[in-house]
Amino acid sequence: MVGAGIVGLAAASRLLDAGWRVTVLADRPTAASTSHLAAAVWFPTRADPRDRVLAWGAATFAELADQARRGVPGVLMRESLALYREDPGTPWWAAAVPDLRPARPDELPAGYAHGLRFAVPLVEMPVHLPWLTDDLLARGAGFVTHRLDRLDDAPSVTGGPDLVVAAPGLSARELVPDAAVVPVRGQIVRVTNPGLTLSVRDEGHPGGRAYVHPRTDDVILGGTLDEGVWDATPDPATEAAIVARCTDLVPELAHAAVLGSVAGLRPARPTVRLERGTLADGTPVVHDYGHGGSGITLSWGCADEVVRRSAGP
Numbered sequence: 001m002v003g004a005g006i007v008g009l010a011a012a013s014r015l016l017d018a019g020w021r022v023t024v025l026a027d028r029p030t031a032a033s034t035s036h037l038a039a040a041v042w043f044p045t046r047a048d049p050r051d052r053v054l055a056w057g058a059a060t061f062a063e064l065a066d067q068a069r070r071g072v073p074g075v076l077m078r079e080s081l082a083l084y085r086e087d088p089g090t091p092w093w094a095a096a097v098p099d100l101r102p103a104r105p106d107e108l109p110a111g112y113a114h115g116l117r118f119a120v121p122l123v124e125m126p127v128h129l130p131w132l133t134d135d136l137l138a139r140g141a142g143f144v145t146h147r148l149d150r151l152d153d154a155p156s157v158t159g160g161p162d163l164v165v166a167a168p169g170l171s172a173r174e175l176v177p178d179a180a181v182v183p184v185r186g187q188i189v190r191v192t193n194p195g196l197t198l199s200v201r202d203e204g205h206p207g208g209r210a211y212v213h214p215r216t217d218d219v220i221l222g223g224t225l226d227e228g229v230w231d232a233t234p235d236p237a238t239e240a241a242i243v244a245r246c247t248d249l250v251p252e253l254a255h256a257a258v259l260g261s262v263a264g265l266r267p268a269r270p271t272v273r274l275e276r277g278t279l280a281d282g283t284p285v286v287h288d289y290g291h292g293g294s295g296i297t298l299s300w301g302c303a304d305e306v307v308r309r310s311a312g313p
Contacts, residue, residue: 001167002164009133035125036126045294058095075123081107100116182228185264209225272291288306
């Protein structure tokens, strides 16, 4: 397994379930991955093709909802409100979300005529990723920190595996190499929680996309989708703009203290690449990358397909 973000770790877990011996190879610890920074609320963002995204997303929704019921650390279901200025009709992703309904007028903030109510999984990554890593270790997975220059070098580093699964995120651009992989910069702001429990989002806010995701001890505000931007340094002006438009959605945030701001580079591609191939030495490889802003949303569904493709195309 090349890659230790949520996509790679989910695939590693499913491969262990299927009886494979697994070594996770990455150039940095999971705590330094883009996944660790993610707001990590189930919602398809910057990922195609829609038919496959819907299938992967539905499978992931079911898995994370089950994890929340079982009390897996860091995974919970969060009531959500998506806001619209025009009637959204039925969103293309609606089939994956049980019990989605139109919001009542009394549930809508000022300036909005339409909304959708639903509950989706939210994953607190600083809690969940260490738990998932420990779970994999306890089940026999190995972890190796090593920087690859080429994906074709993976077999020599890991001792001649029967299969390589490539989930290197943005690094796929150089490792595979795949020039179709591009960064989509996302900045989020972490603030104190004034007692919020409802996630609220407006993907069409005039100031830019806006979402408010309450977690156990804080609230994540976002965000940006800056395609082709490589700079992961948080920008103070962007932080202020995010806070302003999120406060438009949820006025209770007006006095929330800013705890910090981070930016990460989502690994985007015109379509998610999930297919079987062969490395230069003949080792089979299953590619699993290019999830854009939908890593947590597609992770477990893609992991299921990785296992199916591990046996052949």
